[in-house]
Amino acid sequence: MNNFDSDIKKYAHKTxxxxxxxxxxxxxIVSYMEYHPxxxxxxxxxxxxxKVPFIEPAVSISSYITVPFGSLPVRIxxxxxxxxxxxxxxxxxxxxxxxxxxxxxxxxxxxxVRTQFANSPYKKVALETKLMERRIAEARLLASEGKLTxxxxxxxxxxxxxxxxxxxxxxxxxEEENSxxxxxxxxxxxxxxxxxxxxxxxxxxxxxxSVATIIDVVNVVHxxxxxxxxxxxxxxxxxxxxxxxETTRAYELFETVxxxxxxxxxxxxxxxxxxxxxxxxxxxNIEQEDLIAAQESMKDALGLIQKLVSFMTDIDLRExxxxxxxxxIELTPEERIGTVAKTLSEVxxxxxxxxxxxxxxxxxxxxxxxxxxxxxxxxxxxxxEDAVNTLLVAEAESNVQIANTFVKDLIALIAPYVPVPDSxxxxxxxxxxxxxxxxxxxxxxxxxxxxxxxxTVTLPVEPDIPVTQ
Amino acid sequence: MATRKNHNAxxxxxxxxxxxxxxxxxxxxxxxxxxxxxxxxxxxxxxxxTEIVHDTFTKAxxxxxxxxxxxxxxxxxxxxxxxxxxxxxxxxxxxxxxKLLGEEGTDEGSFVELHGxxxxxxxxxxxxxxxxxxxxxxxxxxxxxxxLRYVDGLGPKEISDLIEESENVVSVRIFRGLRQLRDTxxxxxxxxxxxxxxxWT
Numbered sequence: 114m115n116n117f118d119s120d121i122k123k124y125a126h127k128t129x130x131x132x133x134x135x136x137x138x139x140x141x142i143v144s145y146m147e148y149h150p151x152x153x154x155x156x157x158x159x160x161x162x163x164k165v166p167f168i169e170p171a172v173s174i175s176s177y178i179t180v181p182f183g184s185l186p187v188r189i190x191x192x193x194x195x196x197x198x199x200x201x202x203x204x205x206x207x208x209x210x211x212x213x214x215x216x217x218x219x220x221x222x223x224x225x226v227r228t229q230f231a232n233s234p235y236k237k238v239a240l241e242t243k244l245m246e247r248r249i250a251e252a253r254l255l256a257s258e259g260k261l262t263x264x265x266x267x268x269x270x271x272x273x274x275x276x277x278x279x280x281x282x283x284x285x286x287x288e289e290e291n292s293x294x295x296x297x298x299x300x301x302x303x304x305x306x307x308x309x310x311x312x313x314x315x316x317x318x319x320x321x322x323s324v325a326t327i328i329d330v331v332n333v334v335h336x337x338x339x340x341x342x343x344x345x346x347x348x349x350x351x352x353x354x355x356x357x358x359e360t361t362r363a364y365e366l367f368e369t370v371x372x373x374x375x376x377x378x379x380x381x382x383x384x385x386x387x388x389x390x391x392x393x394x395x396x397x398n399i400e401q402e403d404l405i406a407a408q409e410s411m412k413d414a415l416g417l418i419q420k421l422v423s424f425m426t427d428i429d430l431r432e433x434x435x436x437x438x439x440x441x442i443e444l445t446p447e448e449r450i451g452t453v454a455k456t457l458s459e460v461x462x463x464x465x466x467x468x469x470x471x472x473x474x475x476x477x478x479x480x481x482x483x484x485x486x487x488x489x490x491x492x493x494x495x496x497x498e499d500a501v502n503t504l505l506v507a508e509a510e511s512n513v514q515i516a517n518t519f520v521k522d523l524i525a526l527i528a529p530y531v532p533v534p535d536s537x538x539x540x541x542x543x544x545x546x547x548x549x550x551x552x553x554x555x556x557x558x559x560x561x562x563x564x565x566x567x568x569t570v571t572l573p574v575e576p577d578i579p580v581t582q
Numbered sequence: 583m584a585t586r587k588n589h590n591a592x593x594x595x596x597x598x599x600x601x602x603x604x605x606x607x608x609x610x611x612x613x614x615x616x617x618x619x620x621x622x623x624x625x626x627x628x629x630x631x632t633e634i635v636h637d638t639f640t641k642a643x644x645x646x647x648x649x650x651x652x653x654x655x656x657x658x659x660x661x662x663x664x665x666x667x668x669x670x671x672x673x674x675x676x677x678x679x680x681k682l683l684g685e686e687g688t689d690e691g692s693f694v695e696l697h698g699x700x701x702x703x704x705x706x707x708x709x710x711x712x713x714x715x716x717x718x719x720x721x722x723x724x725x726x727x728x729x730l731r732y733v734d735g736l737g738p739k740e741i742s743d744l745i746e747e748s749e750n751v752v753s754v755r756i757f758r759g760l761r762q763l764r765d766t767x768x769x770x771x772x773x774x775x776x777x778x779x780x781x782w783t
Contacts, residue, residue: 118732120710125733128622129615130632138632142610142639151602151647350629401674 141354148361234290238283238298242305245276249309249327250429253316256324263323270326277306277334292345297355299338300347300412304419306335308430308439315434349400352411356393359418360386366425381436382425388443389417446506453509456517457497463520464490473530486523490516602646609655610639616734617663623729624667626718634670638663660734660744664726671722701753704760713763724759727752 130138252269255261280302288295313328347355363386371379396410420439424430444452467487474480493516500509614635621631641662642652652658714733717725726745730736742749 117705117708117710121713121732122735124711124714125619125623128619130618130635134632135614138614138636139607139610141636142643143607145640146603146606146643149643149647152649348629350632353633398673 137354141357144358144361148365234283234286235294235298238280238287238302241276241279241283242302245273245280246305246309246427248273248276249313249331252324252327253312253433256316261324266324266326270330273327274330274334277330281334281338293347293351296345296347297351297415299341300415301419303335303338304416305423306331306338307416308420308423310335311438312430312434315438346408347412349404349408349411352408352415353393353397356411356415356418359415359422360389360393363418363422363425366422370425378431378436382421384442385417385421385436385440388445389414389421391445392417392443446504449506449510450501450504453497453501453506453513456513457494460490460494460513460516460520463524464494467520467523467527470527470530474527475530479526483523483527486519486526490520490523493519602651605652605655606639606643606646609642609659613656613659614639617659620660620729620734621663621667623714623717623733624722624725625670630670634663634666637666641666657740657744660730660736664744667726668722701757701760704757704764708760708764709767712767713760716763716766719766720759720762724755724762727755728759731756 248269252261252266255265284295284298284302287298310328310331313324313331316324317328367382367386370382374382392410392414396407396414399410400407417440421436424436424439464487467483471480471483471487474483493512497509497512497516500506500512617635617638618631621634622628625631625634638659642655642659645658646652717728720728727741730741730744731738736744738749738752741752745752
């Protein structure tokens with residue numbers, strides 16, 4: 114082997130993973146292994162780093178068993194009292210809301226202990242987000258029962274603000290060590306705020322008390338977090354890694370939710386998982402050509418998967434708001450083409466109507482506008498069909514939308530020339546157009562329960578728009 | 583299943599027997615850098631190379647989950663990563679390896695190309711560091727074999743098994759790839775010389 118071999122090897126070995134990169138990659142692989150165990154092995158899922166472990170009151174009961182007076186009944190009484198004070202009360206307090214006797218135990222003792230144990234900024238961010246969500250849940254519960262007074266609402270709003278500020282401070286601490294992690298923590302917090310905002314809007318509709326002050330606080334925080342321009346954009350790799358671990362968690366949760374969810378809920382969640390996977394794959398496909406668009410898409414996907422996880426883990430959330438509100442369905446390209454085809458069919462129907470009414474238009478200006486309008490709409494119909502045939506979905510949607518808006522405007526323009534129904538109330542059947550069950554705008558038209566008359570004219574059959582695979 | 587704390591394998595990745603998870607992670611510790619290096623030189627993209635390495639190991643894990651055993655992690659992982667890189671080329675719509683072969687012909691190569699002397703002479707004239715920086719300019723088929731041979735240190739037989747071509751084809755591609763690199767380097771030096779001459783006249 115001459116020097117070339119050894120030299121090239123020497124230089125090539127300078128290309129390697131950094132220690133942090135290798136550690137992060139190893140972490141991802143281990144996470145993957147844990148969520149996809151080998152057959153016959155049980156899963157020992159380590160809690161994700163952002164999940165806060167439940168902290169029992171850190172008190173050893175046994176240290177309080179010995180009671181000064183020494184008699185057995187007193188000792189037993191003392192033991193029971195200790196158990197009640199240090200175990201039962203904190204557990205019961207968890208369900209309390211503002212105004213309850215044990216509410217202070219919940220917020221000052223239980224949550225106080227947990228806050229002390231959140232000894233890293235990541236844990237702090239997760240815990241404070243959870244506490245903020247709790248306060249909002251308490252407000253919603255009180256609002257639904259008509260018990261949320263103005264004073265209590267203001268108190269809760271102030272506490273929500275405090276927790277939100279603590280989250281932002283935690284994110285700022287993370288940013289000092291790792292700006293990408295901070296950016297991703299910000300996405301998680303924004304998702305949590307959007308979910309809470311949707312839930313509060315729902316509470317406004319169904320509750321008997323106002324939650325306006327709390328909504329304002331959440332919106333102000335959301336705007337502040339979204340408007341922060343100092344955040345570094347997380348890299349595509351970092352986003353991919355986080356999405357992968359969140360998606361794995363989502364699928365694991367889904368397996369659990371399936372056991373208790375209704376068939377509709379299972380179908381809905383499955384659909385969202387599929388939509389998110391499609392979004393991620395589309396982002397990976399365009400990464401080379403348009404990195405910025407790919408990163409934006411991945412950020413959206415991360416937000417959606419986090420909201421879906423919230424929906425699956427929080428029973429209260431599932432009962433309060435529809436999944437569509439927080440994780441809307443994303444239509445597949447085929448579904449979008451289907452919607453375009455349906456709209457296109459409506460446009461053609463309207464064009465036929467226009468052509469039928471045009472001879473009746475006596476105003477030459479209106480007639481000229483409608484004639485030109487029909488030509489332009491027809492041009493957009495052709496563009497839509499071309500876009501559909503070449504699978505340019507966005508272009509097809511845009512063109513059909515323009516065509517539809519335009520033709521509706523033209524229909525409104527010729528409305529005065531559409532025959533008015535006679536005094537018997539039966540719809541007038543135009544021998545050219547036939548009749549429609551849908552009243553034209555601006556026209557006093559009626560529909561009969563029996564539908565169309567026997568004098569309807571058969572409209573041309575619209576060809577099916579092919580969807581190229 | 584072994585917890586995160588127990589993920590320090592007692593046996594080597596390619597040693598038979600032992601806990602499969604420990605072997606798998608040992609293979610990661612042993613080969614991840616080499617695979618990353620290979621992918622970086624093949625794709626000229628560090629971030630993408632990291633993802634390819636991740637996908638290589640998750641695919642290998644999927645293979646184990648399907649009940650298969652991996653006797654030699656080294657050859658298995660190189661096979662998987664090579665296939666992923668070929669998929670990547672196709673995704674980027676680079677010239678297909680088949681098309682490249684079609685253009686240059688599938689002949690077995692000349693006497694000079696095959697019988698080592700030409701190769702030895704060629705490598706003496708090349709600057710190793712410069713070759714590495716110019717690897718990305720090579721067509722995929724040449725880049726593949728040169729990376730495997732000189733960056734990964736695989737022998738002709740190993741490369742032949744990996745890419746499923748004869749050893750003759752492997753040798754010819756290595757020779758032609760290095761020759762193309764030499765021509766590129768000489769072309770750059772000539773242009774630099776001409777620029778200097780132009781400046782001084």
